[in-house]
Amino acid sequence: MSINRNISQSKKDNKNILREIFQDSAEIDYSTFINFALYNKDYGFYSNKKRMLMADFITSPLTHKSFGIMVAKQIAQIWDYYKNPKHFSVIELGGSTGKLKDDIVSYIKKYNRKFYRSLIYLNIDATNNDSLLDIDFNSKYGCIISNEFFDALPFDRFQKRGGSLKEIFIKKNEKNDLVEVLRDSNKTNILEQKIIAKIPEESRIEITNNLKEICNKLSSFLDHCVMLTIDYGFEDLDHLLINNPNGLVRCFAGHNMDKDILSNIGNKDITCDVNFHFLDHYLESAGFKKIGFCLQEKFLQNMGIANYFNSTKNPIEKQQIVSLMNPDGLGGFKVYFHELCSKNFDPQGLNQ
Ligand SMILES: C[S@@+](CC[C@H](N)C(=O)[O-])C[C@H]1O[C@@H](n2cnc3c(N)ncnc32)[C@H](O)[C@@H]1O
Incomplete structure (x- = not known):
């Protein structure tokens, strides 16, 4: 042909x-x-630094900071689950220019100083010349988070x-x-x-391509880890x-x-579209267990976005928060939870 x-x-x-x-x-x-x-x-699309942010698509962290705040609250629950270890690593996959990281870290710094002091944050992104499969990192406790990372991986x-x-x-x-x-x-x-x-x-x-190798790599970063994956x-x-x-x-x-x-x-x-069946298969083979998933709309509700919405007076911001919840758009994304080795963690984002 x-x-x-x-x-x-x-x-x-x-x-x-x-x-x-x-x-x-x-x-x-x-x-x-x-x-x-x-x-x-x-020549690569993501390597073109001259391209205006948001010129081609918009993602949840770029839509409104409340997204990062809700993810930060979820991460704080994981830190509590591991009994507040002195060193806790957040590994973000494909965090691009660091918008989600900034929103998460600012929130934790403001509201949870003890957690902030224990926080190590790694934003691994190909456009910062990070080669995920070559990264050698190991720590005891932490979480792996990503927003629209798996949909950006090359496929055959x-x-x-x-x-x-x-x-x-x-x-x-x-x-x-x-x-x-x-x-x-x-x-x-x-x-x-x-x-x-x-x-x-x-x-x-x-x-x-490479999904098996990526999942195996992810399982090597942390001894105890919850993974939060947000994608379509x-x-x-x-x-x-x-x-x-x-x-x-x-x-x-x-x-x-x-x-x-x-x-x-x-x-x-x-x-x-991310094939969550294959992703789950390779994560399970690498030692992760699936806790469950829900839609982003539900996740944000469970994490308390309504309070944030009600406390915001600015109508533009209110509109941006509504976009995060739209079931036909970002609100329809899936939020997956996996845990390394066990599945005892009960995420607030899944249940309220
Ligand atoms: C759709 S963008 C999402 C960016 C950001 N997470 C957000 O939500 O705005 C996907 C990102 O994943 C990064 N990426 C893709 N493959 C990667 C890899 N193998 N290792 C690290 N980063 C990768 C890209 O450089 C890009 O910044």
Whole structure:
């Protein structure tokens, strides 16, 4: 199969981009392509420091500080659960420029000085040149938090053809257009044959690259740890793999959405719904146990956002808080709790 796509970019950039992308191989998988398009130091979407914050999409920490405050209250409960250890590490995955960190730390500093003195905060982000899999860190107690980290990880793409799942690779044709080719692949081990059999012919699916290695790495950071994961996505394999023939890929540029990953390289965010079934599988294999999950709307309610809302007089801020709760938007995100080795923690965010 081959699909032609034009790349709308300056000719010079385009030539350089294609030369770099294909410098080691004439054919590359999607995760290599996406990794370049998002994180290449010269051309990557996330590496472009000139891009205005919030120009392409908005996330919960950027929407209003009450989000960070509610997460801070949840973290304080984890510190209490571990009986207020002298050293407590918060490891944030993909914290970007540190907005969530600032809101969490300011809240803890103001309202819980004892906790503040024990707090160690690590914001691990690819755009700060952090390489998650190479980080060597270990501490006894803490938590791992993330907002929209797993949806930003590069993924590979597959298509059902002739009864089996083939991997989609990308190459250049003689006109310098990018074309796709299907090849046999050994990257679909996580899928049982009975699931593959249910995927309709020609349907496309995505599988996050390196998820197993990432989950194993996360389990090495802390001896006792609760993990709080906030993101969009699904657990239901029928939804993720069977009922969406074009897959769940989306690209965002200037608040517009399209599904064409191969065009305008480096100028748009590329994302897909998190497969919470796979994430849970790899976290469990790495020693985490799932406590449960709820929607962000419910989590924020449980953490007391209504009090914050009522104490705020500013109508713009009130509107921003409402956006965090909107079930058709950020409020519909999933908030997952896992705990390393046991599942005794009873998060306030899940129950009220
Ligand atoms: C969608 S943004 C979310 C940013 C921030 N958490 C927020 O909610 O505003 C995803 C972030 O994850 C980071 N990221 C993606 N892959 C990463 C990796 N392997 N290691 C560390 N950070 C990564 C990106 O650089 C980016 O800042």
